[in-house]
Amino acid sequence: MDIFLSINNRKQIIQLPIVPSEFKIASPMNNETFTTINQGDIKVIGRRGLKSLTIESFFPSKHYPFSRNRAYKGWEYVEIIESWIGKRVPIRLIITNTPINLAMTIENFDYGPQDGSGDIYYSLSLSEFKFINLDKKKVK
Structure with a gap:
């Protein structure tokens, strides 16, 4: 499984170098609950x-043998994603070996070094x- 992010119909693409061990996609429903006089709560x-x-x-x-992609290093990925945020365009998320191919917006991006490795x-x-x-519609 590989994870690709791109903008503008694949004009700029990055492959995430280290694939997370797991991820979950939330798929919410916009159901509503109403309280009625005779039936109590009902769900729409x-x-x-x-x-x-x-x-x-x-x-x-640095290059690790388990890295999926070596096109960029550390902060270069951050610069690319930050530039995408600045462009205010949707990104395309593709996860290979799954049916996931979605247009997405970046809601939050937290990053920083944490263990002295430089990663x-x-x-x-x-x-x-x-x-x-x-x-x-045509106006007549």
Whole structure:
């Protein structure tokens, strides 16, 4: 399994060098509960909410044999992701060997060194981005 992040239809792509051992995708529902006089609480099934996930791993400062990608080192990954945040564009998340291929927004990006190795540990929180499709109508 590999994790790829990209922007602008794969114009710029990064492959995460160290794949986390686990991740979970939250897939919420927008259900609502109402209290009625005769029946008490009732549940109304809503539409699906936006999926989200958090990736926690590290960007290596040197080449490790278990690294999936050696295109960049440590802080270079941080600079790329920070530049994407500055561009205010959705990113594409692809996780190979899974059906996961989602447009996402970066909700939070925490990073920093922690163990003296020079590696940059990070937590990247992503939320699903839905492209808006508006129906075009002709004015007569």
